[in-house]
Amino acid sequence: AQSVTQPDIHITVSEGASLELRCNYSYGATPYLFWYVQSPGQGLQLLLKYFSGDTLVQGIKGFEAEFKRSQSSFNLRKPSVHWSDAAEYFCAAAPRSYSGGGADGLTFGKGTHLIIQP
């Protein structure tokens, strides 16, 4: 079955330090890949997405992610975090073709809760 794994439930980073959030996927074929951010009490906002081409994807708010096919990974990075980056981060994947079954939507990881220390 297809799945998305975020190994880290919580991550604490000092303000100004660099950040890397891990994401691994298990799909029959390379899926579309996404990173979403959820601030407390809010809905989800798309940070970036990978469809094809350049494996380093730039997103909003200074985030980037690197797709590595050999490792089935799509890790999110930011060179210098700000206190406002504290939030829940979700990696998600979706199959590239519509098959009409229940597996056609986004499959989300369980999320990584990012804490920023002053």
Place this chain on the structure above:
Amino acid sequence: NAGVTQTPKFRVLKTGQSMTLLCAQDMNHEYMYWYRQDPGMGLRLIHYSVGEGTTAKGEVPDGYNVSRLKKQNFLLGLESAAPSQTSVYFCASSYYWGAGDTQYFGPGTRLTVL
């Protein structure tokens, strides 16, 4: 342009009661989705729709029904609420098929079933 809106924002039900959650989008999107979010579980797809008048089951459809009578609205119904349905419900929409397009999310509905 309000994007995706959800009504209500909060609701408390007793076991066995019924209710309908309303999702509305003003972006003329074809595709709409209902997810539930539980602690430590991420988001899971309940039902989705690929166009007006169509619905399909997602990963966790049991205990829910949906309808898409108008393109802009997607309703999620609970006929007989159970405590296991306590969750935060998110609606989303996209113009193209969700796999290849950005899904825009509503702010969520927090439902508690006692």
